[in-house]
Amino acid sequence: MTTDPTARHYDREFVRTFFTTPTAVEGADDSAKMLRSAAGLRGMEAPDVWVPDNEDATAPSMREEGAENVVEVVAEHGADVPAEIHPRVVWHRDSPATRYRGFQQMRTIADPEGGAVEHIDGFVIPEVGGVDDWKKADEFLTIVETEHGLEEGSLSMSVIVESGEAELAMGDLREEMGKPSNNLERLFLLVDGEVDYTKDMRAMTPTGELPEWPELRHNTSRGASAAGLIAVDGPFDDIRDVEGYRDRMTENRAKGMTGIWSLTPGQVVEANTAPLPPEAGYWLLDDGEGETELREDDGRWVYDGDGLGLEAAGDGYVLRADGREQELDGDELQTELLDRAAYVPSMADIVDSMAEFEAAKEAGKGAIAMTRAATIEIDGVAVDVESDRMWDEATYQAAKTPIDLFQDVYEHRPDQHDALADRYGTEVVERATELGT
Numbered sequence: 001m002t003t004d005p006t007a008r009h010y011d012r013e014f015v016r017t018f019f020t021t022p023t024a025v026e027g028a029d030d031s032a033k034m035l036r037s038a039a040g041l042r043g044m045e046a047p048d049v050w051v052p053d054n055e056d057a058t059a060p061s062m063r064e065e066g067a068e069n070v071v072e073v074v075a076e077h078g079a080d081v082p083a084e085i086h087p088r089v090v091w092h093r094d095s096p097a098t099r100y101r102g103f104q105q106m107r108t109i110a111d112p113e114g115g116a117v118e119h120i121d122g123f124v125i126p127e128v129g130g131v132d133d134w135k136k137a138d139e140f141l142t143i144v145e146t147e148h149g150l151e152e153g154s155l156s157m158s159v160i161v162e163s164g165e166a167e168l169a170m171g172d173l174r175e176e177m178g179k180p181s182n183n184l185e186r187l188f189l190l191v192d193g194e195v196d197y198t199k200d201m202r203a204m205t206p207t208g209e210l211p212e213w214p215e216l217r218h219n220t221s222r223g224a225s226a227a228g229l230i231a232v233d234g235p236f237d238d239i240r241d242v243e244g245y246r247d248r249m250t251e252n253r254a255k256g257m258t259g260i261w262s263l264t265p266g267q268v269v270e271a272n273t274a275p276l277p278p279e280a281g282y283w284l285l286d287d288g289e290g291e292t293e294l295r296e297d298d299g300r301w302v303y304d305g306d307g308l309g310l311e312a313a314g315d316g317y318v319l320r321a322d323g324r325e326q327e328l329d330g331d332e333l334q335t336e337l338l339d340r341a342a343y344v345p346s347m348a349d350i351v352d353s354m355a356e357f358e359a360a361k362e363a364g365k366g367a368i369a370m371t372r373a374a375t376i377e378i379d380g381v382a383v384d385v386e387s388d389r390m391w392d393e394a395t396y397q398a399a400k401t402p403i404d405l406f407q408d409v410y411e412h413r414p415d416q417h418d419a420l421a422d423r424y425g426t427e428v429v430e431r432a433t434e435l436g437t
Helices: 033-039 060-080 096-110 131-147 164-176 194-201 214-227 242-254 265-273 330-340 347-362 393-399 401-412 414-424 426-434
Strands: 017-022 049-053 122-125 156-161 187-192 230-233 259-262 282-286 291-293 295-297 300-303 308-313 316-321 324-328 341-344 368-378 381-391
Touching: 017 033, 017 265, 033 049, 033 060, 049 060, 060 096, 096 122, 096 131, 122 131, 122 187, 131 156, 131 164, 156 164, 164 194, 164 214, 187 214, 214 230, 214 242, 230 242, 242 259, 242 265, 259 265, 282 300, 282 330, 282 368, 308 368, 308 381, 316 330, 324 330, 330 341, 330 381, 341 368, 347 368, 347 393, 347 401, 347 414, 347 426, 381 393, 393 401, 401 414, 401 426, 414 426
Parallel strands: 017 049, 017 259, 122 156, 156 187, 187 230, 230 259, 300 368
Antiparallel strands: 282 291, 282 341, 295 300, 308 316, 316 324, 368 381
């Protein structure tokens, strides 16, 4: 029997945040104190996926106690945790002994007598190798389910891609998932682990910093899309570099990778909110040095940078850009600014555009023009610009992705409803939840 490898086998279609927590802290009066703290996170501080980390985040001497802590804390608090709970256990493609220890950790955590497994959604397997190694982890999970009387496939499996072998294995998933000899349909997340990947690839940089590995992130996103899974980027270690974290997430979303590893509750907040459409729309202007956000002032969008200059000259204008001056008439200047300008739509803008297209489609129209207009001001000179964009079914489906994300968040994270209403307003939220239904 075969199944569609792109069919999703779980409720969530988007994961924004993958938050790891040490399972046991050595020398603390309560070794589970960080687990207890993470279990109490709510709203935008609570991740989509919480990962009690019994691997790298926990000292080897504490991992047996760590597994017991997971059982205790999840049994006590799991029913109220808004995140999915996916503990990470030890594993290594080249070490049978490590794989066996991971198997024992899964058996401990999933034992129904401990009371935690009813709140456990799955396990995270690190350091996987080729697809045969993924099957070993899957088989261990099947054994755990059988031993404990759990439904086969009820525990999902997420893997951390930390080797060239694992990266290549993602290309095999379409053929392997659905075969009767495995339960790889249980796969959920493909998570990048750039630190160990760098070690495995024997990569070096002059500064010792990690390479950015855009190819790995692209390949993981592609592998997830092909197999009906969810891609998540690895940890961003400089927790003080908020702008860098945001830039990384922006780059990832352009690759189709919405999720990212979060190391602190502060990063969780950033990663939970960044993929959502902004509260208010705004204009960007490319001044040759990058896209600059324009400042709204009394109906005009004002450029405050130094890369562009503009002045009126007789019947035309002089535009200083890219180290040269151009003499332009009004139409030429509008064309130049339109080429440089881009609008970032708000949630309300997206909802309005989609609702307008849905109404047009019901009226029998296959495509309509959407007009966007603005007054852009540079050096006190105001220029009116206007553009039309044709919307057809393909445009609608592409624009719907942010709404799909919003609806997924709204369905699975009721603890964030108030924050979303505060961000967008109740009326916009209600309309967004009804689009496409």
